[in-house]
Amino acid sequence: MLAEIKGLNEECGIFGVWGHPDAAQLTYYGLHSLQHRGQEGTGIVVSDGKTLKGVKGEGLVAEIFTTEAMAELTGSAAIGHVRYATAGGGGYENVQPLLFHSQSGSLALAHNGNLVNANSLKHQLETQGSIFQTSSDTEVLAHLIRRSGYPHLNDRVKNALSMLKGAYAYLIMTETELMVALDPHGLRPLSLGLLGDAYVVASETCAFDVVGAEYIREIMPGELLIINENGLTSERFAVSTTKAICMMEYVYFSRPDSNIHGINVHTARKNLGKRLALEAPIDADVVTGVPDSSISAAIGYAEEAGIPYEMGLIKNRYVGRTFIQPSQSLREQGVKMKLSAVRGVVEGKRVVMVDDSIVRGTTSRRIVSLLKEAGATEVHVVISSPPIKNPCFYGIDTSTKEELIASDKSVEDIRQLIGADSLTFLTVDGMMHALGQEGTNGYCLGCFTGNYPTEIYPDTLQYYYQK
């Protein structure tokens, strides 16, 4: 589905390299492959062993990193970031990596995720005299590291990380070290790879394929990797960890060519579609998927149901960022600009339209109507995940609870609102079964079930329920 018009947005993607003469160029390519995780801002910071230098801006990777900008970025280590602004809002100052200079040295930070206790920590830090340069919750970590009393940086970082709650995959770089940290629940994906003798780290494994790196392993929940001239060491900053990877990474966010915890995302989506065909058998002529993220599930549905898969919807790939607009009317306009129904495929046909999720419902309504205007006699909407009834506090902008159509409406109400002939969502059990899991252990399903893996702080709740 189309993130920017659907109202379901990933916050960020991160990429890092240690020990390669072309660190900035590799980071550029890595970020390019992670562009789907955020399109509002991007940055790269490099280290030449003595200083940290950065380039960042609001825009796409290909727009910000011009030949001139890349020429500035020399060094054998780099971290980079692509951002979709949720908590903290947009603006140049919030584009990451954040870079801090002090008498004791420099520090660059790149963060994917969202802290649930950022506001209370920020309040405490400000009371103690910290002055924040940004409204991003990422800066909280920099202040905690600086204020920690431990003499060694590693211990200061571990001490600071142990105070954070929520979802975080961090890249932390000084002139002489790259540190990689993942929250105690491992909510966001983060993997380690090797390119020759150089270490690479990325939000998604698709970035390794692009730069030619070999996948080594995932970063463990509560783990801090320290990479420097002595090689790589692994330490723990949290003793109590419970894995809870975000289910939406499989359903919607990650690229189909990425693997998360050994499961290929395309295969996972195809299995979700197959399971849906078992749970929602429909007498129809063709199956179509909403491009791009629902195609894999649609192929799976068609294969299991024995109904031909056809390209009934086409995405216009040349609509630019102009259409990434926050207002409802512009979002609906965005659907018209970005998708077309293929009359030759759907005219006179009973169509099963597979989508990965329904957030506000407006996009689904528009797509159903596109298919009917193109001559589909029936449109049956099948969704390869359960209804999203609750907001996400961990870096996915699902908007407020009030804006989520499934938060207070029945499936039949939603069916009527989107104008479909039938509407079926995958069950939670079916979703876990499709991923080869017996229960829900190891996954976050908060937006579906309301059961979140961490404590949610009152100020965070207020933000998500009233913003």
Ligand code: SF4
């Ligand atoms: S609440 Fe939903 S979107 Fe957020 S981390 Fe959990 S599964 Fe992912």
